[in-house]
Amino acid sequence: xxxxxxxxxxxxxxxxxxxxxxxxxxxxxxxxxxxxxxxxxxxxxxxxxxxxxxxxxxxxxxxxxxxxxxxxxxxxxxxxxxxxxxxxxxxxxxxxxxxxxxxxxxxxxxxxxxxxxxxxxxxxxxxxxxxxxxxxxxxxxxxxxxxxxxxxxxxxxxxxxxxxxxxxxxxxxxxxxxxxxxxxxxxxxxxxxxxxxxxxxxxxxxxxxxxxxxxxxxxxxxxxxxxxxxxxxxxxxxxxxxxxxxxxxxxxxxxxxxxxxxxxxxxxxxxxxxxxxxxxxxxxxxxxxxxxxxxxxxxxxxxxxxxxxxxxxxxxxxxxxxxxxxxxxxxxxxxxxxxxxxxxxxxxxxxxx
Amino acid sequence: xxxxxxxxxxxxxxxxxxxxxxxxxxxxxxxxxxxxxxxxxxxxxxxxxxxxxxxxxxxxxxxxxxxxxxxxxxxxxxxxxxxxxxxxxxxxxxxxxxxxxxxxxxxxxxxxxxxxxxxxxxxxxxxxxxxxxxxxxxxxxxxxxxxxxxxxxxxxxxxxxxxxxxxxxxxxxxxxxxxxxxxxxxxxxxxxxxxxxxxxxxxxxxxxxxxxxxxxxxxxxxxxxxxxxxxxxxxxxxxxxxxxxxxxxxxxxxxxxxxxxxxxxxxxxxxxxxxxxxxxxxxxxxxxxxxxxxxxxxxxxxxxxxxxxxxxxxxxxxxxxxxxxxxxxxxxxxxxxxxxxxxxxxxxxxxxx
Numbered sequence: 188x189x190x191x192x193x194x195x196x197x198x199x200x201x202x203x204x205x206x207x208x209x210x211x212x213x214x215x216x217x218x219x220x221x222x223x224x225x226x227x228x229x230x231x232x233x234x235x236x237x238x239x240x241x242x243x244x245x246x247x248x249x250x251x252x253x254x255x256x257x258x259x260x261x262x263x264x265x266x267x268x269x270x271x272x273x274x275x276x277x278x279x280x281x282x283x284x285x286x287x288x289x290x291x292x293x294x295x296x297x298x299x300x301x302x303x304x305x306x307x308x309x310x311x312x313x314x315x316x317x318x319x320x321x322x323x324x325x326x327x328x329x330x331x332x333x334x335x336x337x338x339x340x341x342x343x344x345x346x347x348x349x350x351x352x353x354x355x356x357x358x359x360x361x362x363x364x365x366x367x368x369x370x371x372x373x374x375x376x377x378x379x380x381x382x383x384x385x386x387x388x389x390x391x392x393x394x395x396x397x398x399x400x401x402x403x404x405x406x407x408x409x410x411x412x413x414x415x416x417x418x419x420x421x422x423x424x425x426x427x428x429x430x431x432x433x434x435x436x437x438x439x440x441x442x443x444x445x446x447x448x449x450x451x452x453x454x455x456x457x458x459x460x461x462x463x464x465x466x467x468x469x470x471x472x473x474x475x476x477x478x479x480x481x482x483x484x485x486x487x488x489x490x491x492x493x494x495x496x497x498x499x500x501x502x503x504x505x506x507x508x509x510x511x512x513x514x515x516x517x518x519x520x521x522x523x524x525x526x527x528x529x530x531x532x533x534x535x536x537x538x539x540x
Numbered sequence: 541x542x543x544x545x546x547x548x549x550x551x552x553x554x555x556x557x558x559x560x561x562x563x564x565x566x567x568x569x570x571x572x573x574x575x576x577x578x579x580x581x582x583x584x585x586x587x588x589x590x591x592x593x594x595x596x597x598x599x600x601x602x603x604x605x606x607x608x609x610x611x612x613x614x615x616x617x618x619x620x621x622x623x624x625x626x627x628x629x630x631x632x633x634x635x636x637x638x639x640x641x642x643x644x645x646x647x648x649x650x651x652x653x654x655x656x657x658x659x660x661x662x663x664x665x666x667x668x669x670x671x672x673x674x675x676x677x678x679x680x681x682x683x684x685x686x687x688x689x690x691x692x693x694x695x696x697x698x699x700x701x702x703x704x705x706x707x708x709x710x711x712x713x714x715x716x717x718x719x720x721x722x723x724x725x726x727x728x729x730x731x732x733x734x735x736x737x738x739x740x741x742x743x744x745x746x747x748x749x750x751x752x753x754x755x756x757x758x759x760x761x762x763x764x765x766x767x768x769x770x771x772x773x774x775x776x777x778x779x780x781x782x783x784x785x786x787x788x789x790x791x792x793x794x795x796x797x798x799x800x801x802x803x804x805x806x807x808x809x810x811x812x813x814x815x816x817x818x819x820x821x822x823x824x825x826x827x828x829x830x831x832x833x834x835x836x837x838x839x840x841x842x843x844x845x846x847x848x849x850x851x852x853x854x855x856x857x858x859x860x861x862x863x864x865x866x867x868x869x870x871x872x873x874x875x876x877x878x879x880x881x882x883x884x885x886x887x888x889x890x891x892x893x
Binding site: 239331332333334336337338339340342343344345364369370371372408409410411412413414415416417418420421424425428441442443444446447448449451452455456530532533535536537539540 | 592684685686687689690691692693695696697698717722723724725761762763764765766767768769770771773774777778781794795796797799800801802804805808809883885886888889890892893
């Protein structure tokens with residue numbers, strides 16, 4: 188039996204407590220300052236209000252002030268926040284994590300320097316740690332197509348635990364593996380993080396075709412816009428693999444769960460797709476951000492902003508060509524400069540010719 | 541202005557008459573013996589009954605008996621039948637096509653020899669031709685994510701014209717290109733045909749998760765089975781690329797319109813997905829074939845039967861390993877031996893480990 192401490196009590200972090208507890212492990216779920224009501228609810232009734240499900244026996248909920256107690260003696264220390272919370276998680280985990288613990292992150296995304304250099308989030312997390320401590324723990328992450336609620340209701344889910352150290356990955360995979368939670372391991376840590384981060388870019392694009400249909404009043408017509416979505420998805424996959432190669436992942440990783448698989452599931456719906464649908468309808472993105480979806484966490488938009496924003500400096504430095512990543516560049520214009528829907532088809536797939 | 545003769549008056553062949561006629565070309569649409577009523581309808585009212593749309597001026601419909609007249613002097617000779625009709629098309633085109641014509645096929649699929657050797661359909665088509673005549677025409681095909689009705693109603697569609705001869709491809713692409721019909725060209729003829737044929741295999745698998753939900757009475761639940769579908773899709777993409785490499789296509793073609801793009805659109809719905817949904821619900825496939833969907837053209841099922849059936853002899857000959865293509869092999873068991881739904885997750889992605 189292992190003890191797992193998780194910082195962050197969102198739906199994904201909480202969903203993962205099901206396979207863990209069903210395997211006989213104990214989970215200490217620590218809410219951030221944003222999770223106060225979630226923790227109160229779990230403490231009082233056992234129910235996670237956003238998942239609308241009761242957590243299993245073996246899960247203990249803690250408020251942030253009790254984090255030290257929760258992490259004391261844990262075997263595994265998880266970062267369960269989203270990409271907006273990674274600095275917060277880094278600051279807290281830097282003091283909560285102790286030598287010998289296995290750090291496991293579920294946060295997907297990247298950060299960029301001004302010159303366009305991109306860093307995966309476990310690296311960002313690690314940068315908050317004392318360098319000596321950072322060496323005394325193992326670093327891993329969970330990636331792959333995984334809608335939290337589906338894990339929580341025991342629907343088949345296939346993921347990859349990626350990290351630096353195979354032994355730690357095997358240990359962690361064993362803690363989580365059940366007959367519905369299928370776990371592969373890989374030491375292509377960077378490649379799996381690249382896939383997990385860049386697929387979010389293309390999920391936003393997955394809503395555009397639907398938006399266009401709505402704008403035209405054709406959403407209930409016999410013929411929708413699957414051809415449109417499929418072409419955008421294929422260009423997304425081309426760019427995802429280009430990112431993989433550009434940033435140093437193994438190209439094959441683009442085909443797997445953290446690449447095309449995660450892009451598929453993220454394209455099927457959710458907040459980023461919804462934001463894209465508004466833009467497809469003709470709403471300037473600033474209006475979506477400041478009004479229609481004000482306050483809604485949009486990881487896809489953040490990915491476009493961060494990764495798309497790195498493309499210009501990378502181009503100026505001659506690392507990529509101006510014609511590379513036409514879809515990501517266009518989405519950046521949508522997000523940052525309210526560009527209207529005008530898909531640059533002729534730039535896709537190396538140029539229409 | 542060019543004259544295009546098409547053998548077959550199904551919805552895809554007919555949809556392609558819209559971009560052609562809007563570019564000022566003339567189309568002679570020749571029905572097969574199965575299209576008799578379609579041709580009568582177009583001749584009388586201009587309406588294609590299955591598309592439920594009027595064809596443009598510039599389309600002339602012919603019954604099969606008038607095929608010779610229709611093909612006389614054509615610049616382009618198209619095979620517009622589906623994979624079940626390729627022998628029929630080969631027999632007829634062998635006499636209708638004249639030296640100097642450009643042959644363009646829209647038929648997707650493969651055929652297998654007893655030892656597992658697989659052939660793309662344009663090769664099969666060509667095998668009916670006098671070898672001298674075969675050399676005096678150019679051979680090309682249209683592939684990529686293209687739901688016929690969406691093309692017909694002018695929704696953006698991005699496709700690849702693949703063939704042996706770049707000059708012919710450029711000529712053909714020019715005939716079809718409009719502001720909604722986007723055309724790329726490629727001389728990776730084989731690779732594009734492999735993608736177009738193998739994606740049909742995985743479209744069938746795209747229905748299984750939905751069927752499982754229905755069986756469980758959970759189809760209207762908050763949480764569906766997108767994780768399931770995404771993992772199956774990712775394994776499909778892994779196998780599609782493996783087929784590409786095995787059969788001699790360019791690996792990058794797997795990422796493009798005829799690979800992941802076409803797999804995406806085919807997974808979004810249609811007859812093959814519906815057949816998979818029945819199996820997911822627990823119906824033996826033989827019952828689907830002989831009863832629930834009797835008489836319905838299932839190209840995905842044919843692809844599984846032909847390509848999946850080739851895997852055993854290819855394994856025996858040592859060309860592939862027994863652990864290669866676990867999803868395609870499992871689907872073959874479903875189609876040919878009524879295997880129940882029991883997804884072999886642990887065999888995916890090189891084995892769960």
